[in-house]
């Protein structure tokens with residue numbers, strides 16, 4: 076039976092590594108991908124393939140495309156595509172380190188690592204600002220409908236949008252508490268939604284039911300820190316990339332000129348889309364790519 080990579084439907088783990096790879100010039104990735112398929116169970120290790128990789132294999136994955144870059148209204152949203160994305164999930168930093176080295180060695184014939192981000196779960200699943208993240212995620216059957224494709228040929232697969240955001244915490248913390256709550260649109264104290272928050276409030280911009288069609292995604296974002304730097308690895312799974320893209324456009328003010336208040340204190344450093352193949356028999360099913 077073909078199923079989605081199970082971690083997509085699970086809560087975020089205590090620790091994770093986000094790793095991206097580029098394809099080495101002049102190499103055939105088939106051998107590396109077959110080796111990778113055996114190492115990816117979709118639960119401890121989640122994998123996503125970028126447009127550059129699927130297109131060079133000569134197989135179109137319907138709906139997969141490069142991440143759109145955007146510049147305007149004082150904002151730059153970069154597109155930083157990659158051939159391969161891995162999300163290593165666990166609870167022991169040493170085990171994650173060794174698992175990642177093993178995978179790197181297995182796929183080194185065709186792939187070279189381009190970025191590695193260590194991420195973690197903060198409290199009950201909070202952004203590093205302290206605000207709970209993931210409250211309005213669809214659950215159960217609704218999560219499956221939002222995150223898993225039923226399109227013939229790629230049924231059981233998912234798409235993911237990944238952006239590393241860097242927060243300016245000093246700037247955020249310099250705002251009064253109500254100003255911070257109004258940025259998010261929820262109160263830090265009890266996580267309640269603020270009905271009369273400004274239109275720029277993040278949850279007003281992204282309210283999933285307010286789109287036509289409704290734009291539900293399953294968010295599994297995790298905070299990162301590096302020395303004094305910090306932010307969020309925003310991670311949203313969808314049955315297609317359309318819901319995420321509609322939300323991002325709204326955040327940027329493309330429709331009405333109102334930009335998301337999040338931009339008062341945080342910026343995306345990266346942005347990429349990946350196709351997350353299904354799992355069959357406990358390993359990655361790459362049959363849609365002829366592998």
Ligand code: HEM
Pocket residue numbers: 202206207208209210211212238240259261277278281282283284292307309311319320322323326337341
């Ligand atoms: C630094 C970046 C971001 C931070 C810190 C952040 C934080 C949050 C927080 C605290 C909430 C409220 C609780 C919840 O329902 O999860 C939320 C909601 C949400 N965010 Fe974000 N977010 C970020 C980026 C994004 C991006 C880039 C998107 C999509 C383009 C997005 C989509 C959503 C959606 C769909 C909701 C739920 C809205 C609803 O239906 O109520 N977020 N986010």
